Every structure is written in C-alpha cells, then in structure tokens.
Amino acid sequence: MRLQRENLRMVGKLGVIALGMFAFGYALVPLYKAICEVTGINILALSEREVPGAKLKLPANTQVDTSRLITVEFDVNTRGPWDFKPERRSMEVHPGQLSTVMYEFQNIQNRTMAAQAIPSYAPRQAAQHFNKLECFCFTQYTLAPGEKKAWPVAFVIDPRLPKDVTTITLSYTFFEVGGKVPAAPVAATPTQPALPEGRS
Template identity: 75%
Template sequence: MGLRAENRRMLGKLAVVAAGMFAFGYALIPLYQAICEATGINILSLAERQVPGNAAATPVNTQVDRSRTITVEFDANSRGPWEFKPGQRSVQVHPGELTTVMYEFRNVQSRRMVAQAIPSYAPMQAGSHFNKLQCFCFEQHTLEPGESRQWPVAFVIDPRLSRDVTTITLSYTFFEVGGSFPAAPKGPST
C-alpha cells in the first residue's frame, strides 16, 4: 500500500471523526434539555416555558411579603457648594420587592470635584435588613464644573425585618473627598 493510499484512508477517518463531533455538538442541546427536565436541575428553564392558555405567564416572586407595606423615605445631606437630592421623597414597598430610586446631583462649583456619599438608616435596626444591590455610595465620583448626574439606588428590604418597623429613612451625606470642607458653623458664644 502506497503513501497516497494511507493518506486517503487517514483523511477518511478524520472526516468521520469530524462529522461525529459535529453530530454530537448538534445533539448536545436537546440532550442537555432532556436531562435537565428529567432530573429537575435546571430550574431557571421553567420560567422560559409558556404555560398553555397563558402566553404571558410571568413567574411570581415568592420571596415578596405582600401582606405588609413599608414606607421608605429618602433624605440627602451635603456639606459643600453643590445640589444633592432624592428624585422622590418616599416610596411604598413590600419586603422582598426589588425597588429602584434615583438621586440627583449637580456640581455648582467652577472647579472639578471628587465626592462620595455615606448612607445611614433610621431606625438603626433597619440597616442590616436594607440590602442595596446598586448604589452610587459604593464608589467616588468625579464631576466637572456645572455637571449634573442622576444615580440609581436599587434595594430590597429583607422580609425578616421586624413587623413593627413600618417606615425606614435612607439618608445620604455627600461630601468632597480630599477637598477643603467649609468651616463648621459657630454656635452662640457663652
């Protein structure tokens, strides 16, 4: 048998292996879906299915406690010559429900500034149950003179929060990082 015949035979074997690999890859998706459905390990795919007779079925978040409502009030404090305020003063939420609110900031100075916000909660016990998923307070922000921005705060209140807490105040103090702070106001002399 010549070298050419061996090369053709090897080429044939490699073509069969390549075709087999392609067939396996093509069959892998339905095979994976069948295995996951049979074992129940792919829970997320249940939300992608359409329920017969209800084409717009949306899964219900069972972690939301709809039996109670909490008022979340928003406050903004700043130390410096800029404008900082919540986009809305309060919202009504159910524990476990994802909520997003906006805060507005405007640098009214004629210079660039770097600033950061520090959150606080009232009552204090609410702080450990107020879970922020997105917050501008996680990092410092550089703003140019006259620049305005809006920042989101996405949060969920843990349903394990005591039932006697019906109102939470989220307050941010916004301060310049590394900048000069205005002098504290002087009280009346005694």
C-alpha cells in the same frame, strides 16, 4: 499501499469525529433550552418563548413577602455648595421586592470636584436588612463645573426584617473627597416631623 489504506482509514475516523462534534454543538441549543425550561434557571429564555395561542406564565418570585408593605423614606444631607436630591421622597415596597430610586446631583461650583456619599439608616437595625445591589455610594465621582448626574439606587429589603419595622429612612450625606470626612448622619426617625423642603 498498506500505508495509503491506513491513511484513508485515519482520515475517515477523523471525519466521523469532526461530524460528531458538529452535530453535538448543533444539538446544544435545543438541549440548553430544554434544561432551562425544566429547571427554571433562565427565566429570560422562558419570557422570550413564543407559544402560539397561549400566554406564557412566568414563575412567581417566592422571595417577595406580599403580606407586608414597608415605607422607605429618602433623605439627603448636603455638606457643600452642590445640589443633591432624590427623585421622590418615599415609596412603599414589599420585602424581597427589587426597587429602584434615582438621585440627582449637580456640581454648582466653578471648579472640578471629587465627591462620595455616605449612607445611613433609621432605625439602625434596618441597616443589616437593607441590601443595595447598585448604589452611587460605592464609588467616588469627579464632576466638572456645572456637571449634573443622575444615579440609581437598586435595593431589596430582606424579608427577615423584624415585623415591627414598617418604615425605613435611607439617608445620604454627600461630601467632597479630600476634605474632612463627616461622620455618618443620624437619619430622622419616622416619629419626627419632616424637615421643610430644601433644608438639610
């Protein structure tokens, strides 16, 4: 009889613990949202909130230097029988602003090839301030005959870029893996005339 009472008491304790754990887990969702709103950690959660009759204002990215504009020029060098070009020749960005440009590549040969790109920068001091978050140059690619690819380059220019730098040229050379790897190209400086369309 005593053993039965102890068993019932133990079952009761376990039931209370299980109930407490369930309640704690259920309370985590609103607790998490409250912490995110206070700390600003989860910006997406703030943007998804619906506030009846009011517009939700997201905090501004204080790392963007809106007082400056940097012209980023996109240049390509082809070393082989393929088509390689950026979707645009240049864009203006603020330091600290996340920007993206697309590059198109097509293997126009009648055989499969493996290739990779080498980036370079002008002026050279810009290289340490040009941060690529996503780039096709990080990986080697194998393309079938006639295969076409479009790849993004997502980048942020460090706000600590020297004030006298107003133009950066990002240049890529695409080479076939397995052949002789070319040296990184010297990108044209902003003072040099632009090359005619279609010339490398």
